[in-house]
Amino acid sequence: MTSARAGAAEACPSGAVADQTPAAETEKAAQRLAQLCDKPVEVLSAADEFTKVTALPSGTFTFESSIEPERVERSGQWLDVDTNLEPGADGRLHPRAAADVTFSRGGDGPFVVLRGGGADFSLSWSGTLPPGEVSEDRVTYKNVYPDVDLVARALPGGFSHVLVVRTAEAASLPASRAGG
Known part of the structure; x- marks a missing residue:
């Protein structure tokens, strides 16, 4: 890891480090967190049962879409369909x-x-x-x-x-x- 990356990882909030897939409300916030933590971050404002948008550390985004529900929202959290x-x-x-x-x-x-x-x-x-x-x-x-x-x-x-x-x-x- 380069020293620039090491500094960025240290600036990553401890909750985001521990989360498997951290999330942020907006694209801008997700992109910043992805770069700080050097890991993908879900964009909650773009989420629904069929869609998932993820900010990547590179500054780009991924968009996943399905014709059938892949997850459901319960108490403000997205859960995989079961x-x-x-x-x-x-x-x-x-x-x-x-x-x-x-x-x-x-x-x-x-x-x-x-x-x-x-x-x-x-x-x-x-x-x-x-x-x-x-x-x-x-x-x-x-x-x-x-x-x-x-x-x-x-x-x-x-x-x-x-x-x-x-x-x-x-x-x-x-x-x-x-x-x-």
Whole structure:
């Protein structure tokens, strides 16, 4: 390291030295911090679920963009998307860090609720759902019809749901083709 770089590293704020990827609110502040600390610094004012802008020590910037959410904001911090489901305080299943979607644990009421843009979208089943079995990002409601399971899955930007038909006899049921 040159003596100029050594002086710059010493001027780097201790919090930024410790951070894996430090962040600053503006491009100007991020660029200054990147040069002081000799490491990339995220530009928070340019951040969203799909976009990440990073100031580099060289004085340039990188721009990363995705068509699907890569991260979510929680309590002022950006977290990588994690669609694994866990129980929430409201008794429903929530992804750890993904779209604002919840799943039923079984019973009556909507099996999925998606919130966004000031509105709620929900899907319900025509009968009472059996208890859901959770595995990573999905919940399976077994035998919603004989030999037919309903599987709902958390996705970075929402959810999916499918009927899993396990026998030819179950496939011949009209309800298996139409859904709940």
